[in-house]
Amino acid sequence: MAKGFGDVILELSEQDPRVCGVSCDCWGFLQPLAQRFPERAIEIGIAEQNLIGIGAGLAVRGKIPFVIGMNPFVTMRCFEQIRTDLGYGARNVKVVGGYGYGLMYAGWGCTHHAMEEAALMRLIPGMTVVMPADGFETEQTMRAIAAIDGPAYFANQGGNLLPDQPEEQREFTLGKAVRLREGGAATVLSTGPIAAEALRAADELAAAGKPVRVLHVHTLKPLDAEAVLSAARETPLLVTLEEHTVIGGLGGAVAEVLAEHGCGVPLRRLGVQDVFAVMSGSHADVKRRHGISAEAVVAAVNGER
Amino acid sequence: MNLSDLRDKARRIRAGVLRIAAMSDCHTGGSLSIADLLAALYFHWLRVDPHNPGWEGRDYFVLSKGHCVPALDAALALRGFFPEELLTTHLELDSILSGHACARLTPGIDASTGSLGHGLPLGVGIALGVKMDAAPNRVVVMLGDGELQEGSNWEAAMAASHHKLGQLVAIVDRNKYQTGRTEEMMALEPLADKWRAFGWAVRDVDGHDLGEIVAALDALPFGPGRPSCLIADTVKGKGVSFLETHHMYRLNADSLVAALAELGEGA
Numbered sequence: 001m002a003k004g005f006g007d008v009i010l011e012l013s014e015q016d017p018r019v020c021g022v023s024c025d026c027w028g029f030l031q032p033l034a035q036r037f038p039e040r041a042i043e044i045g046i047a048e049q050n051l052i053g054i055g056a057g058l059a060v061r062g063k064i065p066f067v068i069g070m071n072p073f074v075t076m077r078c079f080e081q082i083r084t085d086l087g088y089g090a091r092n093v094k095v096v097g098g099y100g101y102g103l104m105y106a107g108w109g110c111t112h113h114a115m116e117e118a119a120l121m122r123l124i125p126g127m128t129v130v131m132p133a134d135g136f137e138t139e140q141t142m143r144a145i146a147a148i149d150g151p152a153y154f155a156n157q158g159g160n161l162l163p164d165q166p167e168e169q170r171e172f173t174l175g176k177a178v179r180l181r182e183g184g185a186a187t188v189l190s191t192g193p194i195a196a197e198a199l200r201a202a203d204e205l206a207a208a209g210k211p212v213r214v215l216h217v218h219t220l221k222p223l224d225a226e227a228v229l230s231a232a233r234e235t236p237l238l239v240t241l242e243e244h245t246v247i248g249g250l251g252g253a254v255a256e257v258l259a260e261h262g263c264g265v266p267l268r269r270l271g272v273q274d275v276f277a278v279m280s281g282s283h284a285d286v287k288r289r290h291g292i293s294a295e296a297v298v299a300a301v302n303g304e305r
Numbered sequence: 306m307n308l309s310d311l312r313d314k315a316r317r318i319r320a321g322v323l324r325i326a327a328m329s330d331c332h333t334g335g336s337l338s339i340a341d342l343l344a345a346l347y348f349h350w351l352r353v354d355p356h357n358p359g360w361e362g363r364d365y366f367v368l369s370k371g372h373c374v375p376a377l378d379a380a381l382a383l384r385g386f387f388p389e390e391l392l393t394t395h396l397e398l399d400s401i402l403s404g405h406a407c408a409r410l411t412p413g414i415d416a417s418t419g420s421l422g423h424g425l426p427l428g429v430g431i432a433l434g435v436k437m438d439a440a441p442n443r444v445v446v447m448l449g450d451g452e453l454q455e456g457s458n459w460e461a462a463m464a465a466s467h468h469k470l471g472q473l474v475a476i477v478d479r480n481k482y483q484t485g486r487t488e489e490m491m492a493l494e495p496l497a498d499k500w501r502a503f504g505w506a507v508r509d510v511d512g513h514d515l516g517e518i519v520a521a522l523d524a525l526p527f528g529p530g531r532p533s534c535l536i537a538d539t540v541k542g543k544g545v546s547f548l549e550t551h552h553m554y555r556l557n558a559d560s561l562v563a564a565l566a567e568l569g570e571g572a
Contacts, residue, residue, distance in 0.1 A: 020437065039437050042468070050426045050460035057430015060365070060415055063437070065430075080420060081457075085427065089408065089417050 002135030024069035052081035059091035071097030071114035087124035102243030106286035119248025128152035140172035183211025187231035201297035315344035321379025336376035355385035369424020370449035386413035422455025451483030466504025480541040512537030
């Protein structure tokens with residue numbers, strides 16, 4: 001069973017006295033750390049710009065802060081601070097979208113949608129950007145980014161993408177995409193928890209005699225370009241699936257690689273198609289409305305538009 | 306260092322700014338207004354080691370008004386962080402001196418700034434890190450007055466007093482000009498009351514009277530367990546009559562000689 005954010009940051013803090021946590025009204029995430037090392041858990045209130053600046057200052061002092069806020073706000077409100085204080089400053093700060101990735105807060109309206117989070121973070125030179133699928137990948141991501149010297153962003157997740165597979169058999173390497181299914185009819189690339197829908201589509205397609213490769217791209221930057229190029233060489237169609245605008249996220253990143261290498265393989269980008277998402281409905285409703293679902297993947301592989 | 310020597314350092318910082326302004330575009334106004342404050346900080350108060358800029362025991366200085374880096378560069382060169390002859394490489398390709406404070410290029414600079422409203426949050430973070438270490442390092446953030454219109458400053462001001470950052474000092478260069486008169490563009494007064502309302506201990510000082518500045522620095526912190534704010538009343542472009550109130554000024558060979566002469570320096 002994967003550890004949650006609170007227990008992983010506590011573990012990292014026990015291993016390295018430089019690790020600390022800063023919360024932007026997300027104090028619950030720092031409870032285990034605050035109980036063990038109260039001086040290393042800091043609440044700064046609802047103030048994202050200040051959150052990032054404080055993180056940068058802690059890094060100036062040699063700390064390794066994990067600064068945590070809600071995904072849409074911690075990536076957009078303080079984008080310039082992340083870009084300038086952390087990117088340009090080359091500061092060893094880990095920005096955490098604690099809750100509210102993608103379209104998770106569907107019916108709360110577009111203020112609470114984080115459909116630009118990966119694109120914005122990917123724009124910043126030197127930034128590592130990870131969209132884990134579940135609790136296991138989140139735990140691995142935290143350990144991996146704590147071990148590199150530089151700024152990183154990840155969207156925190158719980159749950160278990162692969163309940164039938166023991167965690168110790170799973171692989172995770174930062175910057176390396178994971179092949180979750182094999183098949184030659186197409187490659188479905190996913191990022192974040194929507195990988196579960198890619199797997200559901202793959203199982204349905206396999207049952208219908210059209211097995212597809214599922215390539216789960218948890219690390220959007222640095223992108224595993226070799227895995228994308230292999231898929232382009234070995235399968236006749238690429239379909240990207242993400243709970244994000246198709247501009248600048250997984251779909252955009254894959255398109256850049258394919259075009260630069262003159263691959264010429266067809267690409268379908270499933271995600272939010274340059275619109276604001278619908279503002280009411282359940283999470284499942286909103287994803288379905290925008291074609292971010294197993295059904296949409298099956299249709300794309302079958303050549304339907 | 307006695308006051309007469311400090312005044313000489315301030316004069317040499319100003320001369321450095323003028324030489325930069327004769328070579329490249331330069332924010333002369335706000336650079337000249339902080340020259341006396343920088344002289345007192347770098348030659349009287351800050352504990353820094355020019356031979357080991359990353360020394361863990363150093364006091365931290367964040368120039369939040371990063372466009373005034375010519376004055377900081379001049380002070381750092383004078384203090385021995387790098388040779389003074391490098392000052393006139395400001396803005397040249399591959400120089401160690403950028404047009405805004407750059408920690409990646411310039412020895413002695415801890416924070417890259419230039420976009421206003423970033424320095425105080427950075428300073429709060431450094432001070433929180435120092436507090437975590439129970440260490441004696443002090444943290445100074447120098448802010449422009451117009452810059453205080455950025456809301457991020459007040460997020461940071463609130464956090465600094467909430468977390469009782471007694472080793473944090475904000476110095477406001479109150480030169481009363483941004484691209485126009487600050488009180489006309491977006492009034493800040495009553496400025497000291499604003500800082501007090503955010504929980505800071507505040508003192509006013511004449512930002513060009515080195516005796517007053519030194520006395521104020523020596524009195525830090527102004528209140529136990531509270532961050533301190535020093536509001537320095539200054540003149541934009543101070544030291545050269547024809548540069549006063551100008552935000553930027555490009556000197557030519559003749560105006561450089563005239564400007565240096567006003568400082569009592571030869572070209």
